[in-house]
Amino acid sequence: METNHYQYITEQIEHYSSKPLREAIFFVIKNAIIEGIFLPGDRLTEDDIAQQFNCSRTPVREALRKLEQENLLQVKPGIGMVISNVDIELLQQELEIRKMLENYSLQKACEGITEEELKKLEWATDKLQQAINNNDRIAASRANIEFHRLLYSYSRNTFLQKTTDSLWLSFRISFLSARNEDVTMVDKSWYEERNNEHLQVIHAIRDKDVEKAIKINTIHIQKNYDYYLDYIKRVSQ
Structure with missing residues (x-):
């Protein structure tokens, strides 16, 4: 994850502090995708995101699954979870x-x-x-x-x-x-x-x-x- 990714996530976390952690992660990552902080093809890992949110991988996994359901993420064999291309x-x-x-x-x-x-x-x-x-x-x-x-x-x-x-x-x-x-x-x-x-x-x-x-x-x-x-x-x- 690049420096600008960390900076954006850090700035956004406080806006969702009142929400359950899995929802906060979902909205922060979703906004980062929509605003072009994460670009199509960028790879996301549970470990990186969990470290940024200072949490376990469980809420991260739940958030990423929901993002995948909204077609914002997709799983690529041999690579993992990446940002989807525009359809x-x-x-x-x-x-x-x-x-x-x-x-x-x-x-x-x-x-x-x-x-x-x-x-x-x-x-x-x-x-x-x-x-x-x-x-x-x-x-x-x-x-x-x-x-x-x-x-x-x-x-x-x-x-x-x-x-x-x-x-x-x-x-x-x-x-x-x-x-x-x-x-x-x-x-x-x-x-x-x-x-x-x-x-x-x-x-x-x-x-x-x-x-x-x-x-x-x-x-x-x-x-x-x-x-x-x-x-x-x-x-x-």
């Missing part, structure tokens, strides 16, 4: 599910969102614009995820929020592409257009215009996925 078919399936769930969240948000919650969405767009201005792709990816997770939370549906937490693939590609500047020279205008779509969604929600909010968001999601698919094709060449 285009899964990405396309996620696109359809994400459109349905996020647009449902928009519908529910239009019914009962508060001004304070709208301001949180605007705060997320401000963070994204600041990241764009600073040419910080990692911060931009985090701010984008924050915006969409807020939308899910405004559905007031706990089951939906838990379900959308498993929609990790597009977020993972977002971070991977952000870290790979050689193949991701998307100019600032692309990010600004996506953030402008966020603002249009907020305005539609404030006006309680469900149809407009869903139309804008559907286009927004499709444009992101088109970009992710293009990214995968470029890095696969």
